[in-house]
Amino acid sequence: MELFDKQKEAVGQGERTLLVYIELPQNRHSHNGADELLELAQSSGLDVIQNLKVTCNNANARYFIGSGKVEELADLVKELALDLVIFSAELSPSQERNLEKHLECQVMDRTGLILDIFSLRASSFxxxxxxxxxxxxxxxxxxxxxxxHLERQKGGIGMRGPGETQLETDKRLIAVRIKNISKRLEKVHKQRDLGRKSRIKNELPMIALAGYTNAGKSTLFNYITQAEVFANDQLFATLDSTIRRVILPASGEAVIADTVGFIQNLPHDLVAAFKSTLEETRRANVLLHVVDAADEYNREKIDQVQAIIFDIEADKVPSILVMNKIDCLDNFEPRIDRDENNRIFRVWISAQTGAGIDFLYQALAEQLSGTMTRARIQLDVTSAYIRSEIHNIGYIHNEKVDDFGQWILEINVTHHYLSKLLSLKGVTLLWEQKP
Incomplete structure (x- = not known):
C-alpha cells in the first residue's frame, strides 16, 4: 500500500473520507485515474483526508483487496476517525457489505460516487x-x-401477504418505483422526439457538443448561444441537456445541444438512464468533440470519449475535434488543421476568450454544407433591410443594385432559412442551386 498524498486540505463540510485507488493490471497505463477519483470526491463536497494507492493483481472475492490491506485500512479508519471509504474499483454488493462490516464505516465504490454527484447536479425534471x-x-x-431487519416476517390481510420478508418488500417497492419512473420518462422522451421531428421537418442542422467532463463544453455553448448555462471548473458541472436555436455566421440557423460530460468507465446504469439525452448526440449533423488542450492526459481522454461515442452508436456522425483552453498554453495561436483530403478535422480555440471561434464557425460552415443551398434572390426597395440580416445569418457571394434600386443577392444559406426568406414580402427567388 502506497501513501501518495499524505494529507489533503478539507474541501467541504462533508464526511471525512479516505480514497483508495486500486491499481489493476488493466489500468496501470492509465495516468489520471487517481487524480480523477480525487476530483470526483471534491466535486461531491467530501472532506478528503487521505489518498491511498493499492496495487492488486487479482481481485479478492471477499474484499476485492487482500485481507492484510483490509486490516491496514481498518487501523487507518480508526486512527483518523473516518466516516467514508471510497474505492476506485467497482465492488460487488457482498464486497461492500464485508468491507463495511470490517472497517466499521460506510463504503462506496466509484460508481456510487458518480451517482451521488449526478444527484447533486440534476436540476431539470x-x-x-x-x-x-x-x-x-x-x-x-x-x-x-x-x-x-431482513429476516423479520411481516404480513397480514391487506398488507404484503404472509411470509414476505422485508428484503422482498424493499425489492418490490423499488421495482414499482422503477416502473413508474420509466413510464414518466417515456412521456418526456416522446415530447423530446416531437421536438426533434419538428427540427428535422424544418431542416434545421443539429450540432451536438460532446467530450470529457470539464473540457469546457458549457463555456463554448454559452459563447456561441449567449446563454447562461452553468459552467464551472469541476467534474459534471453540467448534467441537464440544454438545446438552443442559434444563428451561425456563414451557416445560418442551427440547433446546438450541450450534453452531459463523459468519463472513463461511465456506469452502464447512467448510460441507460440518459439514453434520451445522449440521443441528441446520435442524431446530430455534426459532433463537436471538445477537448482540454492544456490537459497532459488529453490523448487518453479522447480515446475514452470515442469509445463511449461508439457505444451510443454516434460514431457515424461527422465530428470535429475542438481543442479548447489554448489560453492555458504558452504562446499558442488559434488555428485549423486539415487532413489529407483538405477536410477540417481539428480546430484550436479558447471558449473563455473567444480566440479562434471564427475558425470554428468556418469549420461548421464547411461541415454543414450539405444542409445549405445556393440561391439568387431579389429584394425590392421595401425589403432592403433584410440584406443586413442575411449578412449575419448566411454567406453572400455576390451583391449588386439593379437599375430599379432592387438588391440582387447571391447567397449561401440553409434550406430552412431560404424558405423563411421567400415567405417574406418583397423577396423573390431568381434561381436555386442545391448541393
Missing amino acids: EGKLQVELAQLRHLSTRLVRGWT
Whole structure:
C-alpha cells in the first residue's frame, strides 16, 4: 500500500473520507485515474483526508483487496476517525457489505460516487428522473447491504401477504418505483422526439457538443448561444441537456445541444438512464468533440470519449475535434488543421476568450454544407433591410443594385432559412442551386 498524498486540505463540510485507488493490471497505463477519483470526491463536497494507492493483481472475492490491506485500512479508519471509504474499483454488493462490516464505516465504490454527484447536479425534471432511475437500478442489486431487519416476517390481510420478508418488500417497492419512473420518462422522451421531428421537418442542422467532463463544453455553448448555462471548473458541472436555436455566421440557423460530460468507465446504469439525452448526440449533423488542450492526459481522454461515442452508436456522425483552453498554453495561436483530403478535422480555440471561434464557425460552415443551398434572390426597395440580416445569418457571394434600386443577392444559406426568406414580402427567388 502506497501513501501518495499524505494529507489533503478539507474541501467541504462533508464526511471525512479516505480514497483508495486500486491499481489493476488493466489500468496501470492509465495516468489520471487517481487524480480523477480525487476530483470526483471534491466535486461531491467530501472532506478528503487521505489518498491511498493499492496495487492488486487479482481481485479478492471477499474484499476485492487482500485481507492484510483490509486490516491496514481498518487501523487507518480508526486512527483518523473516518466516516467514508471510497474505492476506485467497482465492488460487488457482498464486497461492500464485508468491507463495511470490517472497517466499521460506510463504503462506496466509484460508481456510487458518480451517482451521488449526478444527484447533486440534476436540476431539470427529466434529469432528476434519470438520476433516480439510475440510482434505483444500482440500489436494487445492493439491498443485501446494511439491513438489520431482513429476516423479520411481516404480513397480514391487506398488507404484503404472509411470509414476505422485508428484503422482498424493499425489492418490490423499488421495482414499482422503477416502473413508474420509466413510464414518466417515456412521456418526456416522446415530447423530446416531437421536438426533434419538428427540427428535422424544418431542416434545421443539429450540432451536438460532446467530450470529457470539464473540457469546457458549457463555456463554448454559452459563447456561441449567449446563454447562461452553468459552467464551472469541476467534474459534471453540467448534467441537464440544454438545446438552443442559434444563428451561425456563414451557416445560418442551427440547433446546438450541450450534453452531459463523459468519463472513463461511465456506469452502464447512467448510460441507460440518459439514453434520451445522449440521443441528441446520435442524431446530430455534426459532433463537436471538445477537448482540454492544456490537459497532459488529453490523448487518453479522447480515446475514452470515442469509445463511449461508439457505444451510443454516434460514431457515424461527422465530428470535429475542438481543442479548447489554448489560453492555458504558452504562446499558442488559434488555428485549423486539415487532413489529407483538405477536410477540417481539428480546430484550436479558447471558449473563455473567444480566440479562434471564427475558425470554428468556418469549420461548421464547411461541415454543414450539405444542409445549405445556393440561391439568387431579389429584394425590392421595401425589403432592403433584410440584406443586413442575411449578412449575419448566411454567406453572400455576390451583391449588386439593379437599375430599379432592387438588391440582387447571391447567397449561401440553409434550406430552412431560404424558405423563411421567400415567405417574406418583397423577396423573390431568381434561381436555386442545391448541393
